[in-house]
Amino acid sequence: MTTKASPSRTGADRDTDVIVDVQNVCKSFRDDRGREVHALRDVSFQVRRSEIVALTGQSGCGKTTLLRIIMGLERPTSGGVSVNGVRVRGCGPDRGIVFQNAELLPWRTALGNVEFGLEARGMPKEKRREVARQAIELVGLGHAAHRRPHELSGGMRQRVGIARALAIDPAVLLMDEPFSALDAQTRENMQAELLDIHARTGKTIVFVSHDLDESVLLADRVVTLVPDPGRVHGVLDTSVGAGTPLDERRGSPELAARRHELWRLIHGREVERPQKGPEPHESYKEERA
Ligand SMILES: Nc1ncnc2c1ncn2[C@@H]1O[C@H](COP(=O)(O)OP(=O)(O)O)[C@@H](O)[C@H]1O
Numbered sequence: 001m002t003t004k005a006s007p008s009r010t011g012a013d014r015d016t017d018v019i020v021d022v023q024n025v026c027k028s029f030r031d032d033r034g035r036e037v038h039a040l041r042d043v044s045f046q047v048r049r050s051e052i053v054a055l056t057g058q059s060g061c062g063k064t065t066l067l068r069i070i071m072g073l074e075r076p077t078s079g080g081v082s083v084n085g086v087r088v089r090g091c092g093p094d095r096g097i098v099f100q101n102a103e104l105l106p107w108r109t110a111l112g113n114v115e116f117g118l119e120a121r122g123m124p125k126e127k128r129r130e131v132a133r134q135a136i137e138l139v140g141l142g143h144a145a146h147r148r149p150h151e152l153s154g155g156m157r158q159r160v161g162i163a164r165a166l167a168i169d170p171a172v173l174l175m176d177e178p179f180s181a182l183d184a185q186t187r188e189n190m191q192a193e194l195l196d197i198h199a200r201t202g203k204t205i206v207f208v209s210h211d212l213d214e215s216v217l218l219a220d221r222v223v224t225l226v227p228d229p230g231r232v233h234g235v236l237d238t239s240v241g242a243g244t245p246l247d248e249r250r251g252s253p254e255l256a257a258r259r260h261e262l263w264r265l266i267h268g269r270e271v272e273r274p275q276k277g278p279e280p281h282e283s284y285k286e287e288r289a
């Protein structure tokens with residue numbers, strides 16, 4: 001049974017149990033003509049232990065850049081990110097990342113691909129195999145551990161990507177549009193899979209998705225970004241129906257209402273601002289002071 005379980009978040013620890021702290025992150029790039037592109041401006045938000053947070057917003061609003069900065073693949077122009085109180089200065093074993101298309105080594109088996117990241121850490125061969133095997137089992141691929149990437153479906157390849165990220169036992173799992181290249185049925189299966197993994201491991205997860213249904217369904221909170229420059233528009237609490245089986249929640253009116261609320265928050269700037277409308281929902285907060 002897949003539920004949106006939230007292992008550690010109740011009461012007093014909500015504010016103190018911050019694991020990812022994004023503080024005033026700005027990022028500029030130079031485009032081909034040497035002009036400055038402000039990909040992110042003054043982005044701040046926090047993620048608590050075992051929380052699932054979605055980053056959403058239209059294409060080009062800086063979601064990938066933000067995730068890469070948290071991972072340590074990109075340096076912010078100013079501001080910074082801390083994970084478990086330690087400033088991010090590059091990649092580290094406390095963070096694992098899953099991309100839209102798992103780039104797997106074609107000559108290695110699923111198991112071999114998961115082992116690869118562990119080799120770089122100098123883990124002895126026996127231990128490596130054991131850890132990789134556990135990660136492969138965790139994503140439900142035990143039966144296909146010895147297949148090579150060309151013998152795996154798209155969903156299975158993404159599972160290997162997730163196993164590879166989890167094998168290093170990171171404190172935070174980062175995912176950039178992890179299911180968007182999959183067909184609808186596989187995508188639903190993978191969403192359920194992710195919540196199962198979360199329920200079993202209690203991992204803190206930050207994932208990027210431009211799909212509002214997916215964001216509301218999977219996340220405890222959704223951070224919405226707007227472009228030019230990329231900045232936080234608001235944060236919506238979407239932890240509705242925690243403990244309810246996923247299949248029941250998919251079609252629930254409560255979820256549909258939250259999804260609509262999220263849609264309004266993202267589009268409301270253009271659609272509703274000129275008119276005098278109802279007060280925003282209290283769970284929606286402008287994060288920019
Ligand atoms: N390496 C780069 N060089 C120049 N511009 C970049 C680079 N990476 C991202 N950008 C720009 O930064 C903005 C945000 O990009 P991105 O983070 O990929 O957005 P999203 O993932 O939300 O679609 C876009 O305008 C994009 O063109």
Ligand SMILES: [Mg+2]
Nearest residue numbers: 063064065176
């Ligand atoms: Mg992107």
